Amino acid sequence: MKTTETPTAPDAVPAPRVSKQDGRPPRPKEKSEGQVLNVFSHGILIVWAILVVMPLLWAVMTSFKDDAAIFNSPWSLPTSLNFDNWSRAWSQARMADYFLNTIMVVGGSLIGTLVLGSMAAYVLARFEFPGNRFLYYLFVGGMSFPVMLALVPLFYVVNNMGLLNTIHGLILVYIAYSLPFTVFFLTSFFRSLPSSVAEAAFVDGATHTRTFFQIMLPMARPGLISVGIFNFLGQWNQYMLPTVLNSDPENRVLTQGLVQLSVSQGYKGDWSGLFAGLVMAMLPVLAAYIVFQRQVVSGLTAGALK
Amino acid sequence: MQHGKYRFIVGFLVIPMTLYTLFVIWPFIQSIFYSFTNWTGLSPDFEMVGFDNYSRMFEDDIFWRSLQHSMLFALLLPLVTLSLALFFAFMINVGGRRRKGGPVVSGVRGSGFYKIVYFFPQVLSIAIVALLFQFAYNPQSGALNSTFKAIGLDDLQPVWLGDPDLALWCVMAVLVWSTVGFFVVLFSAGMASIPTELYEAALLDGASRITTFFRVTLPLLWDTVQSGWVYIGVLALGAESFAVVQIMTIGPGGPDYSTTVMVLYVYQKAFRDGQAAYATTIGVALLVVTLAFAAIVMKLGRRERLEF
Numbered sequence: 001m002k003t004t005e006t007p008t009a010p011d012a013v014p015a016p017r018v019s020k021q022d023g024r025p026p027r028p029k030e031k032s033e034g035q036v037l038n039v040f041s042h043g044i045l046i047v048w049a050i051l052v053v054m055p056l057l058w059a060v061m062t063s064f065k066d067d068a069a070i071f072n073s074p075w076s077l078p079t080s081l082n083f084d085n086w087s088r089a090w091s092q093a094r095m096a097d098y099f100l101n102t103i104m105v106v107g108g109s110l111i112g113t114l115v116l117g118s119m120a121a122y123v124l125a126r127f128e129f130p131g132n133r134f135l136y137y138l139f140v141g142g143m144s145f146p147v148m149l150a151l152v153p154l155f156y157v158v159n160n161m162g163l164l165n166t167i168h169g170l171i172l173v174y175i176a177y178s179l180p181f182t183v184f185f186l187t188s189f190f191r192s193l194p195s196s197v198a199e200a201a202f203v204d205g206a207t208h209t210r211t212f213f214q215i216m217l218p219m220a221r222p223g224l225i226s227v228g229i230f231n232f233l234g235q236w237n238q239y240m241l242p243t244v245l246n247s248d249p250e251n252r253v254l255t256q257g258l259v260q261l262s263v264s265q266g267y268k269g270d271w272s273g274l275f276a277g278l279v280m281a282m283l284p285v286l287a288a289y290i291v292f293q294r295q296v297v298s299g300l301t302a303g304a305l306k
Numbered sequence: 307m308q309h310g311k312y313r314f315i316v317g318f319l320v321i322p323m324t325l326y327t328l329f330v331i332w333p334f335i336q337s338i339f340y341s342f343t344n345w346t347g348l349s350p351d352f353e354m355v356g357f358d359n360y361s362r363m364f365e366d367d368i369f370w371r372s373l374q375h376s377m378l379f380a381l382l383l384p385l386v387t388l389s390l391a392l393f394f395a396f397m398i399n400v401g402g403r404r405r406k407g408g409p410v411v412s413g414v415r416g417s418g419f420y421k422i423v424y425f426f427p428q429v430l431s432i433a434i435v436a437l438l439f440q441f442a443y444n445p446q447s448g449a450l451n452s453t454f455k456a457i458g459l460d461d462l463q464p465v466w467l468g469d470p471d472l473a474l475w476c477v478m479a480v481l482v483w484s485t486v487g488f489f490v491v492l493f494s495a496g497m498a499s500i501p502t503e504l505y506e507a508a509l510l511d512g513a514s515r516i517t518t519f520f521r522v523t524l525p526l527l528w529d530t531v532q533s534g535w536v537y538i539g540v541l542a543l544g545a546e547s548f549a550v551v552q553i554m555t556i557g558p559g560g561p562d563y564s565t566t567v568m569v570l571y572v573y574q575k576a577f578r579d580g581q582a583a584y585a586t587t588i589g590v591a592l593l594v595v596t597l598a599f600a601a602i603v604m605k606l607g608r609r610e611r612l613e614f
Binding site for chain 2: 041042044045048049051052053054055056058059062070071072073075116117119120122123127129135138139142144145146147148149150151152153154155156157158172173175176177179180183207208209212233236237238239240244254255256258259262275278281282285286288289290293296297300301
């Protein structure tokens with residue numbers, strides 16, 4: 001890496017003295033330019049905020065309307081709060097089941113991803129052995145391949161193992177596809193942890209396994225949280241894998257269930273129920289994001305900035 | 307630390323490695339192999355056919371259209387999304403007016419609020435976002451057309467997703483909507499790590515905000531922008547465009563194939579038409595496009611590295 005001076009720094013340094021001596025800091029000119037820019041940029045910022053929030057508010061509003069109102073006056077406020085849309089979606093449209101399936105799949109695969117990912121990352125980060133680099137790049141390489149390419153043979157692998165249309169099959173596949181990023185992220189994290197503590201524990205007679213679970217894993221908590229949030233969002237929002245590997249209506253996850261619902265809506269036409277389902281699926285993650293905003297943002301950006 | 311080392315290493319690696327090999331590596335190797343067969347996917351029998359699938363692909367009109375659309379996604383989407391995100395992030399973090407006694411570099415008022423709100427779409431599933439916008443685009447009673455009606459543009463009632471000339475842009479707009487927020491936050495994190503002295507110096511030098519952006523912020527942020535470009539391009543070639551196109555547009559990849567993309571075409575050939583071997587061939591083409599895209603962006607984007 002080469003250290004180059006930044007372009008502005010050399011000429012910029014003497015500048016303050018000059019302007020101070022002149023007694024005319026370049027304020028006035030800036031201010032008028034600043035104001036135009038301020039109005040303009042504030043405007044755009046606000047417009048984008050509205051563009052982001054409006055569709056979401058519109059969905060919430062629509063979920064309380066009846067079908068006639070949805071079609072005749074899409075933008076008017078609901079005349080009364082039709083909570084039966086919500087209860088219909090929850091029970092008849094089976095949103096409750098989809099929620100349960102999603103929680104099971106994501107819960108299982110999140111725990112599996114974190115445990116298996118940190119085990120592999122720990123070994124790859126802190127032990128020298130032949131083939132270490134090769135295995136690391138094998139894992140990391142998986143990040144840049146399009147999943148779609150593997151999807152066709154994957155379908156038959158999963159089918160041959162009798163795991164098609166099962167929750168546990170989906171969990172195993174989710175774990176496998178979450179490993180590349182998880183291993184990549186956690187390997188660099190484990191490398192950054194001080195080794196003295198682990199060595200001391202080992203000298204005291206702790207086995208490698210014990211050292212890992214009782215000392216290294218707790219020390220790695222911030223990294224686990226970041227990568228956990230990243231994986232949680234990815235797995236909760238997964239659409240392609242379940243669409244291909246899980247066509248049993250009993251085991252549908254949320255995204256899949258909603259898309260199926262909207263397709264069959266074309267013939268039945270319970271739009272209000274469908275909107276209620278959509279909002280139902282949106283609200284928990286949005287609420288969780290607002291509460292854990294800081295962790296979510298740092299978890300997601302930490303991964304991308306690496 | 308030698309005692310039992312290898313047993314431990316093997317013990318820790320065996321399960322993750324097995325899962326990864328079985329569900330990721332093995333299918334990848336297989337798919338390249340299958341692209342040289344005439345496997346239907348429906349029966350276990352197949353024969354080797356050499357490059358037949360590849361020559362068929364080169365003569366397949368729909369393949370070329372999907373390739374075209376995918377390339378458009380990979381080029382235009384990052385350009386629009388990253389430009390918007392850079393502008394927003396700069397305004398939020400650096401663009402604020404200097405207030406007396408305040409820090410030299412600050413964002414516009416309410417920047418914390420913008421950062422939170424802009425990120426909303428990122429936590430929602432792309433499938434749910436696609437469904438939502440499908441309704442917004444609905445020509446009879448969707449939010450868009452009824453807004454047009456309300457403000458007196460009655461004649462202007464596009465059919466959006468049903469219009470072959472418009473459908474692709476509609477789909478792309480949804481992807482922009484859902485990804486800008488993430489990059490605003492990502493670039494904000496990058497901008498926060500630029501030392502304020504550089505901004506102070508530029509400001510005292512009389513640099514306008516536009517100059518500051520192009521001379522200070524963008525060069526120092528270039529690495530992040532570049533990896534962001536690769537990241538969003540790979541997404542646009544893969545999972546994200548699959549979800550939006552498959553869910554939002556009607557029929558076989560939009561009216562008259564106007565929105566079909568490579569991922570969707572792989573999916574249709576494999577799981578709808580029972581042409582698994584041909585599907586994997588298109589998948590290999592997709593892999594080539596993705597890797598070429600990443601390599602080109604990394605190569606073109608290389609600059610002298612700026613350190614601070």
